[in-house]
Amino acid sequence: EAAVTQSPRNKVTVTGGNVTLSCRQTNSHNYMYWYRQDTGHGLRLIHYSYGAGNLQIGDVPDGYKATRTTQEDFFLLLELASPSQTSLYFCASSAGTQYFGPGTRLLVL
Amino acid sequence: GQQVQQSPASLVLQEGENAELQCNFSSTATRLQWFYQHPGGRLVSLFYNPSGTKHTGRLTSTTVTNERRSSLHISSSQTTDSGTYFCAIDHNTGANTGKLTFGHGTILRVHP
Numbered sequence: 001e002a003a004v005t006q007s008p009r010n011k012v013t014v015t016g017g018n019v020t021l022s023c024r025q026t027n028s029h030n031y032m033y034w035y036r037q038d039t040g041h042g043l044r045l046i047h048y049s050y051g052a053g054n055l056q057i058g059d060v061p062d063g064y065k066a067t068r069t070t071q072e073d074f075f076l077l078l079e080l081a082s083p084s085q086t087s088l089y090f091c092a093s094s095a096g097t098q099y100f101g102p103g104t105r106l107l108v109l
Numbered sequence: 110g111q112q113v114q115q116s117p118a119s120l121v122l123q124e125g126e127n128a129e130l131q132c133n134f135s136s137t138a139t140r141l142q143w144f145y146q147h148p149g150g151r152l153v154s155l156f157y158n159p160s161g162t163k164h165t166g167r168l169t170s171t172t173v174t175n176e177r178r179s180s181l182h183i184s185s186s187q188t189t190d191s192g193t194y195f196c197a198i199d200h201n202t203g204a205n206t207g208k209l210t211f212g213h214g215t216i217l218r219v220h221p
Contacts, residue, residue: 031207040213041213042195042214043195043197043209043211044211045208045209045210048207048208059210094207096157096207098142098154098197100151100154102151103150103151
């Protein structure tokens, strides 16, 4: 099975803080994705990428930046975190079927 | 935008009972996946099934593309089946981006 790892697994920050969530996949998949999961909304796509240096906007991109530095690494950046960004964040990679990382729980106070 | 409706929202079973989860979507899907989310949060892919019927173990997925619906059947449920089941579709008919839209999920609780 595809390996997707995320770090940190848990993060607490304050309003206005700067947060970077990291994702690495080791299966040379072209596509990588960042989702957030909130009660009542299921999973919603924030940003995605089809290769190093590429970035595509998802369905809920406001307040988030992302960068794909290599085939393996995809980062989600919250430069001015707000309490509304408290959520469970998932990274996924795909060459067809999507494979998800374990998730990062972010709390913005 | 694309709509993915799942039903029921929640379901409680006694161990050994069968379950049928439904997914309806608002436009033709080029890709449909069923996912299972463990109570601890981990998401795993169950089926990639844009059309037809697929089986794995006690799970069966049936997608009728022209009727815009898919179902997930769980036979002889076990307590370890408890969790949340998501249906997700890729509605892009052009470039194969794998950009999925998720339903809100069905929460399943199986009691011993």
